[in-house]
Amino acid sequence: MLLMYSLQRSYNYCEIGEKMKRIGSIALASIAIIIMAAMAVSVSSKQEESDMVSLPQPRTDGGISVEKALFERRSIRSFKNESLTLDEVSQLLWAAQGVTDDKGHRTSPSAMASYPLEVYLLAGNVTGLSAGVYHYSPHGHNLTVISLGNKIDELFSSSLRGKKDWRALSPAVIIITGVFERINKVPGQDLSRFVYVETGTAAENLLLEVVSLGLGATYTAGFDENRTRECLGLARGEDPIAVLPVGRKA
Ligand SMILES: Cc1cc2nc3c(=O)[nH]c(=O)nc-3n(C[C@H](O)[C@H](O)[C@H](O)COP(=O)(O)O)c2cc1C
Structure with missing residues (x-):
């Protein structure tokens, strides 16, 4: 037991x-x-x-007068084989869509403050920044890497009437896209045209900043849409509208 x-x-x-x-x-x-x-x-x-690159703080003073920038602005299509600086790129992105107050208002006006634009940077030759495709975030004033490697030559590799596309030699290209659903919120109304208007205002800001920095650029709307979409990895509903090559005037 x-x-x-x-x-x-x-x-x-x-x-x-x-x-x-x-x-x-x-x-x-x-x-x-x-x-x-x-x-x-x-x-x-x-x-x-x-994957995130902080940009230098943009300056909000100095430079040349608006009148002088307006007077001097010209489309520039020929660039020196020289790099841009990160300060210059930062200033240009800020001019296009930078945030300028704590309510989130920006350098460009926006219908119903809907902010339908996105800004991308193709860096080919920018000091202190790896060559690559970047998305600009206005709120953080920073860049997010989409892909690394210089995509500028590839994007503009097709010839224009037998001539090499001059944009292929740019040290940097800024692309503005529009996200249409952000503005098309009023039932029965197609307000898509506002997105194009806003692209114009953002691009003009950038072009005036280009003059103030002593650089050169051109607003171009003639581009290969499919190639641009692929390069930026755009989803349906976001379209590339303006392509702005920037460099030092030759
Ligand atoms: C909506 C729009 C689209 C344009 N597209 C192109 C383009 O695809 N290629 C180009 O070289 N220039 C383009 N330009 C620049 C014009 O050719 C240029 O502004 C015009 O010749 C006047 O010259 P300026 O800008 O030096 O005053 C475009 C301009 C605008 C406003």
Whole structure:
């Protein structure tokens, strides 16, 4: 009887030991999963951080008068083989769509403050910035990498009436796109034209800033839409509207 009892007890202890082992290994596995998940989150947030490029603060004073910039503005299609600086690129992006107050208003007006425009930078030769395709975020005044590598030559590789497209030699190209659903919120009304109007105002801001910085640029609306969409990775509903090559006047 005593033997039976002690056998039963030792069996129970064995069973408890097994259960404890199982619980222990489940706990260990859970801890390992939590640690791995935390590591994955930290790697992906580091990845996001490294995909973001902070831009130098834009200056809001100085430069030349608006009248002088208006008087001097001309479409420039020939650039020196020289880089732009990150300061210059920052100033140009800000001129197009930068945020200028804590309510989120921008350098360009926007119908119903709907802000349907997006701005992209194709960097080919910009000091302090890897060649690549970037999206400009007005709120953070920063860039997010879309893809790395100089895509300017590729985008403008087709010839224009047998001549090489002059835009292929630009150190940087700024592209303005429109997201139409942001403005088409009034039922029964197609307000798409507002997006084109806003592109014009943003582009003119940029062109005047170009003059103020002593650079050259041209507003171009003749471009290969499919290639541009592919280059920027645009989804349906967002269309490229203006392509502005920028460089140092030759
Ligand atoms: C809506 C629009 C589209 C344009 N598209 C092109 C273009 O595709 N290629 C180009 O070289 N210039 C283009 N231009 C620039 C004009 O050719 C230029 O503004 C015009 O010749 C007047 O010269 P200016 O800008 O030096 O005053 C465009 C201008 C505007 C406003």
